[in-house]
Amino acid sequence: MEEQKKRTAREIIENYDGPAVRIMEVCGTHTHEIFRLGIRKLLPKQVELISGPGCPVCVTPVSFIDEAIYLALEKQVTICTFGDLVRVPGSQMSLAGAREKGAKIHIVYSPADAERYAKDHPEEQVTFLSVGFETTTPAGCLSVKQAKEDGISNYSLLVANKTMPGAYEALKGSADVFLYPGHVNAITGTELCEELVKEGVSGVVAGFTAKELLTALAVALVRFQEGKPFFVNCYPRVVTREGSREAQRLVNELMEGCDSEWRGLGIIPGSGMQLREEWEAYDARKKYNMPKIEGKANPACRCGDVLQGKCKPSDCKVFGKVCTPQHPVGACMVSGEGACSAYYMYDTRG
Structure with missing residues (x-):
């Protein structure tokens, strides 16, 4: 172990001669950064990186896009959304396709932008497409609280926020080591990851710079060779054991857990979020009495x-x-x- 400490993370990775290992990049940003930085080229053949469900847009089911299109075309609601959702295929069309049919689709950069748009356009009904994990859920909650403070009634959320614990449970056995998303753990803390070790699940929390990613991968390879389940926080400058208590309190005040559908993983009990009853005036599904919509994905898509x-x-x-x-x-x-x-x-x- 002392010898390992004297070697750089890159040297540990390039010279790894241990058993075959599958490391899952839970976070989509990790996938992109590892590619962009050329880190994959450093890996020995027995180290395999596989992708996971850490892209919120990707795991959001087709039915959610169909719901948004229903609101836009049938209820003439102005849809506020991040840009990457606009071209995601629904059962029949994307939001871009709905826009061609006259739907009003407004690109925003935050839920706060959507709330301000609703405030500035009282003649329009406005719904923000709230998609994301623990990292982005607090911002959606803040926008609802602000709407209440501003006294506006033309703002709502179509919620598809999800939490990661259920996904980790569903994916047990699919990889030898999880590369945990640092931004999610900054909110949730690391207690769950530590508990998963007791169930035989290994993982490391990783940041997003080249140095942080190399360090996390090197630690994962060193610990994997020891043959025991492990957890290491390799992003301590941002991630603490307790996480952000303030963000946790905010979300718990406005939202509660519910069963949720994940693309590819199906329904994961308790893995979704929904607005609590006292905030249901801002819940688009209830506000517009939306019917149950079953999406149909393109069978050619994997x-x-x-x-x-x-x-x-x-x-x-x-x-x-x-x-x-x-x-x-x-x-x-x-x-x-x-x-x-x-x-x-x-x-x-x-």
Whole structure:
């Protein structure tokens, strides 16, 4: 172990001669950064990086896009959304397609922008598409609290926020080591990751710079060779054991857990978030008495398999041919955090 400490993270990775190991990049940003920084080229052949469900746009089911289109076309609601959701395919069309049919789709950079838009346009009903994990959920909650303070009634959320614990449980056994997303753990803390070790799940929390990613991967390889489940926080400058108590309190005040559908993983009990009853005036599904909408994904798309680490994007028959960033068949090719877009941008050979 002393000898390992004297070697740089890069040297540990390049000279790894231990057993075969599968490391899952839970976070889509990790996938993109590892590609962009050329880290994959350093890995020995027995070290395999596989993608996971850490892209919020990618795991959001087709039915959510269909719900947003329903609001836009049937209820004439102005949809405020981040740009990467606009081209995600629904059952029949994307939000971009709905816009061509007259729907009002407004791109924003935060839920606060959407709330301000609603305040400045009282003649419009405005719904923000609230998609994301623990990192972005607090911002949606803040926008609802601000709407209440501003006394506006034309603002609501269509919620598809999810939490990671259920996904980790669902993915147990799919990888030898999880590369945990540092920004999520900055909110949640590391207690869950420590508890998962007792269930035989190993992982390291990683940051996003080259040094942080190399360090996390090197630590993972050193600890994996010891043959016992482990957890290491390799992002201590941002991530603490307790996480952000303030953000946790805010979310708990406005939201509660619910069952949620994940693309590829199906319904994961308790893995979603919804507004509590006392805040239901801002819940678009209740406000507009929305019917149950069942989405239908394109059968040619293998996004679900990619998100579970069952295949690489390049294993999909439509990847890079029918499915491209300009003409995406699935969400993983659209999102800036999607594994398919990363493979397409940096390594179409897979």
